[in-house]
Amino acid sequence: MAETAPDSSRVVIENCAIATVDAEDTEYASGHLVINDNRIESLGAGPAPEGLTHVTRRIDGTGHLLTPGLVNTHHHYYQWLTRGLATDSNLFNWLVALYPTWARIDEEMVHAAARGSLAMMVRGGVTTAMDHHYVFPRGSGDLLGAEIRAAAELGVRFTAARGSMDRGESDGGLPPDFAVETTEGALKATEAAIDTYHDASFGSMLHIAVAPCSPFSVSTELMRQGAELARRKGVRLHTHGSETAEEEKFCHELFGMGPTDYFESTGWLGEDVWMAHCVHMTDADIAAFGRTKTGAAHCPSSNARLGAGIARVPDMLEAGVPVGLGVDGTASNESGELHTELRNALLVNRLGPHKENALTVRQSLRMGTYGGAQVLGRAQETGSLEPGKLADAVLWKLDGIGHSSIADPVAALVLGAAAPVTLSFVNGKPVVENGRLLNADEDEIARGARDESRRLARIAAQAG
Numbered sequence: 190m191a192e193t194a195p196d197s198s199r200v201v202i203e204n205c206a207i208a209t210v211d212a213e214d215t216e217y218a219s220g221h222l223v224i225n226d227n228r229i230e231s232l233g234a235g236p237a238p239e240g241l242t243h244v245t246r247r248i249d250g251t252g253h254l255l256t257p258g259l260v261n262t263h264h265h266y267y268q269w270l271t272r273g274l275a276t277d278s279n280l281f282n283w284l285v286a287l288y289p290t291w292a293r294i295d296e297e298m299v300h301a302a303a304r305g306s307l308a309m310m311v312r313g314g315v316t317t318a319m320d321h322h323y324v325f326p327r328g329s330g331d332l333l334g335a336e337i338r339a340a341a342e343l344g345v346r347f348t349a350a351r352g353s354m355d356r357g358e359s360d361g362g363l364p365p366d367f368a369v370e371t372t373e374g375a376l377k378a379t380e381a382a383i384d385t386y387h388d389a390s391f392g393s394m395l396h397i398a399v400a401p402c403s404p405f406s407v408s409t410e411l412m413r414q415g416a417e418l419a420r421r422k423g424v425r426l427h428t429h430g431s432e433t434a435e436e437e438k439f440c441h442e443l444f445g446m447g448p449t450d451y452f453e454s455t456g457w458l459g460e461d462v463w464m465a466h467c468v469h470m471t472d473a474d475i476a477a478f479g480r481t482k483t484g485a486a487h488c489p490s491s492n493a494r495l496g497a498g499i500a501r502v503p504d505m506l507e508a509g510v511p512v513g514l515g516v517d518g519t520a521s522n523e524s525g526e527l528h529t530e531l532r533n534a535l536l537v538n539r540l541g542p543h544k545e546n547a548l549t550v551r552q553s554l555r556m557g558t559y560g561g562a563q564v565l566g567r568a569q570e571t572g573s574l575e576p577g578k579l580a581d582a583v584l585w586k587l588d589g590i591g592h593s594s595i596a597d598p599v600a601a602l603v604l605g606a607a608a609p610v611t612l613s614f615v616n617g618k619p620v621v622e623n624g625r626l627l628n629a630d631e632d633e634i635a636r637g638a639r640d641e642s643r644r645l646a647r648i649a650a651q652a653g
């Protein structure tokens with residue numbers, strides 16, 4: 190074992206089951222993992238090698254499963270303040286019901302909402318988070334900065350997708366005019382966010398993506414120029430795509446083509462693009478995604494909550510489409526948890542045409558980890574447990590009442606009750622221990638979210 194620099198330190202985890210989610214799906218019934226500073230140094234079967242120096246912590250993982258940290262690929266944190274509303278609506282009616290309230294958000298509200306959203310995910314094993322924020326009412330403060338601050342406070346790796354809307358009601362769009370920006374204003378602010386925040390280095394804690402909201406809230410010009418901006422700056426592109434039958438109809442009426450053809454015509458297919466939902470996809474659409482390596486963020490709970498339909502995940506995987514999992518905004522997925530999406534992705538897809546062959550428990554885990562890292566452009570760094578990769582890992586407790594009698598630990602994690610997190614590491618640093626956040630006070634976050642949610646409701650009622 191090579192000697193390390195004097196300031197490095199090692200953490201050893203052993204006696205746990207390990208699902209590495211590497212290319213061969215290597216697993217160990219009882220193995221070890223050695224973290225050196227912020228990287229995975231080694232892992233394998235049995236106990237850790239003897240003679241390791243600078244070991245600052247040795248963790249007995251008996252009764253646990255160690256996996257890569259979960260990666261969330263789609264979310265809208267501000268919605269944490271408007272959960273449980275329009276509970277029986279489809280997407281378009283739900284949007285129309287909520288836009289007037291969303292148009293009243295401010296920096297303080299978004300910070301509280303981001304802390305709530307992030308707390309829920311980090312507590313459930315997310316080590317790489319993302320947010321797609323697209324509502325920037327005039328004079329509302331630094332909303333993107335507020336969520337970036339919240340992610341840093343919780344210690345999680347983060348992709349902030351700077352969204353935008355410039356197609357208000359008067360231009361045939363869905364959002365009210367006062368909730369949209371000008372095309373030029375949106376592009377300028379997005380470029381400024383990239384220049385200010387985007388860190389492209391290995392192990393970066395913060396990426397920015399260019400993320401106009403959706404075909405029905407964004408002009409063709411903003412789509413085109415957004416794609417050009419992203420490619421000029423070398424950042425990724427994200428938007429909503431093919432979420433509902435209504436959106437498909439809207440695209441045909443307005444553009445004379447379906448969503449995927451529209452995306453292609455505006456420069457929005459490519460290996461640097463990932464799209465939320467991808468529910469209403471034809472065979473040709475899926476083939477185009479596969480050919481161009483355009484990624485998908487599968488959000489099964491949100492799709493079910495809004496009655497949007499079942500994304501054709503098995504067909505996408507078959508076609509070579511990179512697929513990650515997404516919570517989506519919590520106004521359409523109130524639980525706000527990603528680890529339960531492992532289960533929901535499997536169950537929802539088995540209700541589709543592929544039935545029991547739709548997805549395996551290991552494919553579900555892969556989508557929630559490596560697949561997510563792929564669509565966020567970080568598969569070289571995180572998403573699997575391999576020497577040299579970042580130490581983003583979760584130790585799931587499987588010896589409690591919920592899981593102790595399930596023979597296969599991966600099946601226990603995916604099909605069983607939401608497993609408690611004994612330890613979660615981001616960049617080699619623990620962020621959760623015994624189910625509690627280490628970098629924030631959950632009760633304080635809950636109070637802040639409640640207060641800001643009430644303030645938003647009050648302001649929206651006065652304005653309405």
Ligand SMILES: [Zn+2]
Nearest residue numbers: 429465517518
């Ligand atoms: Zn969404």
